[in-house]
Amino acid sequence: MKKQIDDIEDIKIFVDEFYAKVRTDQLIGPIFMEKISDWRPHLDKMYTFWNAALFGVPGFRGNPFAKHAPLKIARPHFERWLELFYATIDEYFEGAIADDAKKRAALMADMFLSRLQQLNGNSDHVIF
Template identity: 65%
Template sequence: MKDIEGLDDIKLFVDEFYQKVRDDDFIGPIFMNAIADWGPHLQKMYAFWNAALFGVPGFRGNPFAKHAPLGIQPPHFDRWLQLFDETINHNFEGIMAEDAKNRAQMMAVMFMKRLAALGGDAHKVVY
């Protein structure tokens, strides 16, 4: 296996990961109810991961604000991370693959801390 080397690899893992998410009985319904058109969402995720892993400009958005109103709890984050790690491990190995998994873990922890600070009230989110 090779490492994540650029946008083509990002598209591969993002597409595979979000297919797993959609098919998942636990977190799939949350995402399916929140995302009407997957095309634009996937484009944003390509740009997000390209910026996160390679510093390529182009991502605009506030991921936390989009996720806060969804009622996501720690078990949902655990499942999200499990699917993400499975996807990366199935396709890649190396420094960037580990970096992607670490970044996903850090995002999940940060989101959970911010959600806990809101006391479960997503309407307190500052956009």
């Protein structure tokens, strides 16, 4: 049965399940697996990120775009990332916070893709 995202424990569920999907995905899995050898720090950072994004809990520090800028990623990678993210949220959760998480993920993907395209001389902007 689906539930609402209420707290950090729910965030841990969707982050853990999402990255389990990512690690085995044929398109984006190899990119993540090449860059992340120890998943615990990455998962902990994602718990903090989503706790800040969804509930305003302070504690996240970092520059997510800077970590992604050097990667060889393009629109299909972002589309797959979003597809896996949405599927994970929809599999476990419902309600306003779940919808907000999906909206924020789409905005983040759009912003990252736009910035990467600008860095590469392509200003083609798309909204997911």
